[in-house]
Amino acid sequence: MSPKSFFLSGLLLCGLLSSHASIAQRIVSIGGTVTEIVYLLGAEEQLVATDTSSIYPAEATQTPKVGYQRTLSAEGVLSVRPETLLITPAAGPKKVLQQLKETGIELITINTYASKQGILNSVSQVASALNKEHEGQVANLAIEQAFNQLSPPEIWSTKAPRLLFILQMGGAPMVAGRETGPNALFDMAGAVNAAASIKGYKALTPEALLLAQPDAIVVTQQGLARAGESSIWELPGMASTPAGKSHRIITMDALLALGLGPRTPSAIQYLYTQLEDWAP
Numbered sequence: 001m002s003p004k005s006f007f008l009s010g011l012l013l014c015g016l017l018s019s020h021a022s023i024a025q026r027i028v029s030i031g032g033t034v035t036e037i038v039y040l041l042g043a044e045e046q047l048v049a050t051d052t053s054s055i056y057p058a059e060a061t062q063t064p065k066v067g068y069q070r071t072l073s074a075e076g077v078l079s080v081r082p083e084t085l086l087i088t089p090a091a092g093p094k095k096v097l098q099q100l101k102e103t104g105i106e107l108i109t110i111n112t113y114a115s116k117q118g119i120l121n122s123v124s125q126v127a128s129a130l131n132k133e134h135e136g137q138v139a140n141l142a143i144e145q146a147f148n149q150l151s152p153p154e155i156w157s158t159k160a161p162r163l164l165f166i167l168q169m170g171g172a173p174m175v176a177g178r179e180t181g182p183n184a185l186f187d188m189a190g191a192v193n194a195a196a197s198i199k200g201y202k203a204l205t206p207e208a209l210l211l212a213q214p215d216a217i218v219v220t221q222q223g224l225a226r227a228g229e230s231s232i233w234e235l236p237g238m239a240s241t242p243a244g245k246s247h248r249i250i251t252m253d254a255l256l257a258l259g260l261g262p263r264t265p266s267a268i269q270y271l272y273t274q275l276e277d278w279a280p
Contacts, residue, residue: 025106027130028077030069031088033261034110035060037126038086040262041135049080056255056263074099086129088112114184114260116147123262139262146265152190153272159280162194163250163271164214164243165257166204166232167223173204173235175212181258182218189268191275206237214243215278218271220254250274 027046029035035054038044049064051072066076069091077085077100084106091097091109101107108129112122120140127136152160165182167174176182177198186193194212195202202208217232224232229249238244256267 025083025130026081027084027086028066028080028082029054029086030066030072030091031086031110031112032056032060032255033112033122033259034086034088034126036255036259036261036263037110037123037139038130040123040139041127041130041132043130043132043135046130048082049077053255056253072096074103077105078103084108084129086110086126112260114179114181116188116264119143119260119262119264143262143265150265150268150272153276153278155279156190160190160192161215161275161278161280162192162213162242163216163218164194164209164212165218167201167220174201175204175208176201181260184260185257185264185267185271188264189271191271204235206235209235209237210240213241215280216248216250216275217243218250218252218257220257221251222254224249224251248278 025046026048027038027043028049029038029047030051032053032055035047035050036056038047039057039060044059047063049066050060051067051069052065053069054060054063064080066080067073069088071093072091074096082105085100086108087097088110089112097107110122110125112118120143123139123143124136127133127139163186165176165180167176175195175198177193177195177200179199180201183193183196194214195208197211198208219232232238232249233244233247243249250271252267252270255261256263
């Protein structure tokens with residue numbers, strides 16, 4: 001290469017690097033799944049803060065926090081001087097989001113639909129917002145491959161297990177019905193949501209528990225640590241269910257169970273592993 005060509009190539013490279021630097025925004029990520037995707041794409045250096053639901057990967061817990069995604073304050077977000085706010089549809093209050101928008105901050109909503117395609121779409125949306133389209137394509141190929149490699153235990157073809165997700169143990173227990181993250185997780189795994197007769201999260205009653213007849217109880221590790229396993233088996237009506245008789249409980253990281261992000265294939269495989277010896 002001639003000195004002139006080398007010089008021109010150097011200018012071109014500098015131009016590309018300058019262009020890349022110019023699009024590096026100051027990002028606040030709101031929602032644990034969104035933050036997880038930001039790290040997956042290798043864009044964590046653009047993060048200036050996250051919300052308190054951003055607990056994965058571990059590095060995310062060390063970022064400055066601007067509160068919980070449903071109860072944001074304009075002051076908290078503005079204190080870190082972001083250029084772009086990546087949010088989920090659950091973020092709010094709406095009044096605060098409008099205030100932030102009026103300051104000139106770009107708000108980008110990542111639609112986290114509870115399905116395999118929804119997960120892939122979320123990755124693509126975050127990748128587009130961060131100018132990481134190639135990284136997004138690579139990530140989605142890996143996620144699709146992980147889904148394709150899943151295979152439920154053979155016994156499930158005879159009868160799928162009935163799973164009941166319980167939230168807020170120790171206080172007023174809530175169960176996850178239709179249109180919730182756990183329901184979508186169970187559906188993708190090929191299991192049955194024992195609370196599918198209700199919509200959203202509802203209080204768990206002894207009557208509902210007896211009607212559900214779950215084969216296993218699914219809880220978050222965080223919830224179990226706060227309330228203790230005995231709080232599950234002491235629930236009125238639990239002793240009369242298959243899960244209560246066998247004391248079969250499955251604990252999962254909260255974001256893994258509720259977030260439906262890139263690690264969902266791992267969550268499904270974990271359910272398979274925990275229930276591989278289950279028999280109807």
